[in-house]
Amino acid sequence: xxxxxxxxxxxxxxxxxxxxxxxxxxxxxxxxxxxxxxxxxxxxxxxxxxxxxxxxxxxxxxxxxxxxxxxxxxxxxxxxxxxxxxxxxxxxxxxxxxxxxxxxxxxxxxxxxxxxxxxxxxxxxxxxxxxxxxxxxxxxxxxxxxxxxxxxxxxxxxxxxxxxxxxxxxxxxxxxxxxxxxxxxxxxxxxxxxxxxxxxxxxxxxxxxxxxxxxxxxxxxxxxxxxxxxxxxxxxxxxxxxxxxxxxxxxxxxxxxxxxxxxxxxxxxxxxxxxxxxxxxxxxxxxxxxxxxxxxxxxxxxxxxxxxxxxxxxxxxxxxxxxxxxxxxxxxxxxxxxxxxxxxxxxxxxxxxxxxxxxxxxxxxxxxxxxxxxxxxxxxxxxxxxxxxxxxxxxxxxxxxxxxxxxxxxxxxxxxxxxxxxxxxxxxxxxxxxxxxxxxxxxxxxxxxxxxxxxxxx
Numbered sequence: 001x002x003x004x005x006x007x008x009x010x011x012x013x014x015x016x017x018x019x020x021x022x023x024x025x026x027x028x029x030x031x032x033x034x035x036x037x038x039x040x041x042x043x044x045x046x047x048x049x050x051x052x053x054x055x056x057x058x059x060x061x062x063x064x065x066x067x068x069x070x071x072x073x074x075x076x077x078x079x080x081x082x083x084x085x086x087x088x089x090x091x092x093x094x095x096x097x098x099x100x101x102x103x104x105x106x107x108x109x110x111x112x113x114x115x116x117x118x119x120x121x122x123x124x125x126x127x128x129x130x131x132x133x134x135x136x137x138x139x140x141x142x143x144x145x146x147x148x149x150x151x152x153x154x155x156x157x158x159x160x161x162x163x164x165x166x167x168x169x170x171x172x173x174x175x176x177x178x179x180x181x182x183x184x185x186x187x188x189x190x191x192x193x194x195x196x197x198x199x200x201x202x203x204x205x206x207x208x209x210x211x212x213x214x215x216x217x218x219x220x221x222x223x224x225x226x227x228x229x230x231x232x233x234x235x236x237x238x239x240x241x242x243x244x245x246x247x248x249x250x251x252x253x254x255x256x257x258x259x260x261x262x263x264x265x266x267x268x269x270x271x272x273x274x275x276x277x278x279x280x281x282x283x284x285x286x287x288x289x290x291x292x293x294x295x296x297x298x299x300x301x302x303x304x305x306x307x308x309x310x311x312x313x314x315x316x317x318x319x320x321x322x323x324x325x326x327x328x329x330x331x332x333x334x335x336x337x338x339x340x341x342x343x344x345x346x347x348x349x350x351x352x353x354x355x356x357x358x359x360x361x362x363x364x365x366x367x368x369x370x371x372x373x374x375x376x377x378x379x380x381x382x383x384x385x386x387x388x389x390x391x392x393x394x395x396x397x398x399x400x401x402x403x404x405x406x407x408x409x410x411x412x413x414x415x416x417x418x419x420x421x422x423x424x425x426x427x428x429x430x431x432x433x434x435x436x437x438x439x440x441x442x443x444x445x446x447x448x449x450x451x452x453x454x455x456x457x458x
Contacts, residue, residue, distance in 0.1 A: 005057040009413050010034035010375070013045065015064035016382065018393055019369040020071050020353045024346055026393065032069060033058075034375040037413035042369060060415060062408065064379055068393050070349075071369050072131025072376040072409065073322040074356025077222070077260040077281035077310025079159075080135045080143060081109070081117030083124065084438045085315035088453050094228050094290045101449060102315060108444055111139035113437045118146040119430045121320055126152065126416050128321040129406040131376035132356070132366055134258070134281070134310070136195045136222060141182045144190050150425050151414050153376065155360055156183070157195025157222055160210060164203045173209050180217055189412055192217070193258070193360070198224040199243040200234045207252050220256045220361045222281070223247075226269065227261035228292050244269035253278055258359050260310060261286075262300070263293040270296070274303040279359040282351070284328045285319075286312035297333040298342060308359035309352050321403055326352040330398055345398035379408035 010033070017027040019042070031048040033040040033056070041051070082102075089101035114137065125133055132153040137143065140156045147154050158179050160172035176194060183192050194214040196202045202210075214221045226232060226243050235243045244265060247253050255277035262273070262280050273280070282295055300307060309325045311317050330348040334340050343351075357367025365374050380397060382390045384405050390396045409417040416424050435457055441447070442454040 005055050006052065007057045007059075008033045008035045008040060009058070010060045010062065010410065010415070011056055011058035012062045012064055012069055012377070012379070013048065014066060015069040015379070016066055016390075016393055017042065017369060018068060018070040018349070018397075020350055021368045021370055024350075029066075030069075032369065032377070034377075034410070034413045037375055039369060039371055039373050039375050041371060062379070062418075065383075067382045067407075068380040068390075068397065069369070070378060070380070070397075071353045071367055072378045072411065073129050073326075073352045074308065074360065074367060075125060075130050075133035075311055075320065075322050076258060076308040076356050076359045077283055077312060078121070078133055078135055078320065079137050079313030079315075080121035080133070080154075081114040081137055081139075082313030082315045083120040083320070084113060084117040084434060084441070085313070086318045087315075088442075088450055089315065090289075090318070092290075094292060095230055097290065097316070105441055105447055105450065106138070108441050108447070109138065111142040113441065114139040115142045115146045116430060116433045116437050118143040119150060119425065120434050121314065122147055122150050122152040123422060123425065123427050123430060124314075124320045125322075126150075126409045126411075126422065127406070127420070128319075128323055128403040129378040129380070129409060130320070130322050131378065131409060131411045132360070132362070133320075134193060134222065134360060136193075136197070140179050144183065144187060147190060148186070148188055151189070151411055151416050153189040153366070153374075153411050155191050155193045155220070155362075157193040159195050159197050160206060161197040161201040162203050162206045163201060169203060169206045169209070172206060173213065176210070176213060180213075180219070192219050194219050194221045196221070196223050198227070198231065199246055200231050204250055207247070208250060211252055211254070214256060220258060222258045222260060225259040225262055226264040227287070229264055232264045242266060242269055244272050248272045248276065256361065258308075260312075261292070261295070263287055263295050265296060265300075267299065270299055270303055270305070273300070274305055279306040279308065281310040281359060282307050282329060283310045283312045283325070284332055285325060286316045288328075288332075289318075290316055294332065294336060297329070298337050301343075306355055306358045307351060308356040322352050323397075323401060323403055323406070327398060345392070345394040348398050349394055375410055375413040377408075377410040378406055381405045381407055
């Protein structure tokens with residue numbers, strides 16, 4: 001009796017697989033099967049032939065031809081729709097950048113602007129191998145629609161700020177509750193992260209309400225923390241302690257908190273983050289570009305704190321390339337510590353994948369290539385001139401790869417980009433709509449500081 005064929009969604013074969021699992025297993029000339037959005041099997045080609053022979057009926061077959069197959073990158077901090085503001089306010093310190101440029105133009109944003117800006121962000125991230133990203137912004141319900149249309153995985157948070165205003169505080173909490181309900185009813189690949197903006201823009205009441213809301217709904221929390229000296233000085237003036245000490249005193253810190261930036265931390269601050277099992281989203285490019293400073297990776301990593309990577313928004317980076325971030329992080333911390341052994345290539349790649357999953361509370365689902373996990377997979381060309389010869393796959397990716405070497409991106413078992421071609425959305429159409437949106441915004445008579453920027457759009 002003939003054996004029946006095994007039906008799968010995707011078969012990847014002849015691949016050099018970097019699993020990024022706890023053992024850092026690598027498979028030279030391996031295969032991977034995807035079925036119903038999950039990794040069904042993984043192993044060597046010898047094992048494939050022994051197990052399956054010719055009994056595989058795959059809807060999609062990808063002959064990797066020796067290319068690198070690994071889990072997709074995880075961007076743990078961003079502001080997606082700020083792609084519309086790329087390049088409009090560069091070379092400025094953070095507070096001037098925010099108060100004189102970003103906040104005034106953000107006040108003019110519509111939900112449709114954010115929809116288009118978010119789709120532009122998703123396209124850029126998919127083309128750069130990012131399969132999951134965390135957002136803090138406005139109109140997140142509409143942003144969810146934008147991402148689901150493409151098939152992108154994200155964790156969305158409405159950025160809450162009240163500046164000690166009672167009425168605004170209630171509106172911010174209501175907006176987050178609305179987002180939670182919207183996600184429960186409509187989302188496929190999207191979840192929520194409760195998102196108070198920062199210790200100096202949120203009242204104690206808002207911070208504690210956010211914590212309670214997260215606990216009640218079993219959700220993670222994200223917050224900007226110790227990003228600049230100015231933030232630290234402001235909190236010290238108000239509470240006679242550092243921002244981290246303040247959050248610890250009020251009982252905000254816990255193991256479901258993801259703190260972005262963490263540039264201006266004292267040794268005691270670092271110990272408090274360790275004690276409370278807080279995770280960190282390290283944003284090296286944004287911190288350097290805004291002149292904010294450099295996070296103390298050496299101390300934080302020695303304390304065993306989970307450190308992931310984020311791009312921040314495109315207005316302060318100015319790209320959403322997590323490959324750029326992991327490369328910069330690997331170079332930066334070697335240089336400032338005059339120690340080439342700090343943050344070696346495998347650990348940098350782990351920061352961009354598995355550690356990102358831990359930081360977002362998703363390590364059971366994504367971050368490594370293991371049976372039963374979601375099929376969030378990227379394939380990187382190992383044979384391009386800048387990647388050759390591939391003596392060490394980790395070094396090749398961390399020290400040699402460009403975004404353009406990433407030719408295939410799979411999210412939730414669906415191929416979103418193949419051979420650098422987007423399959424679920426037309427990038428040119430999105431870019432045309434983005435041009436219309438930003439042109440309208442820059443034409444606002446109240447935004448005279450941007451008049452010189454619009455001439456390159458026309």
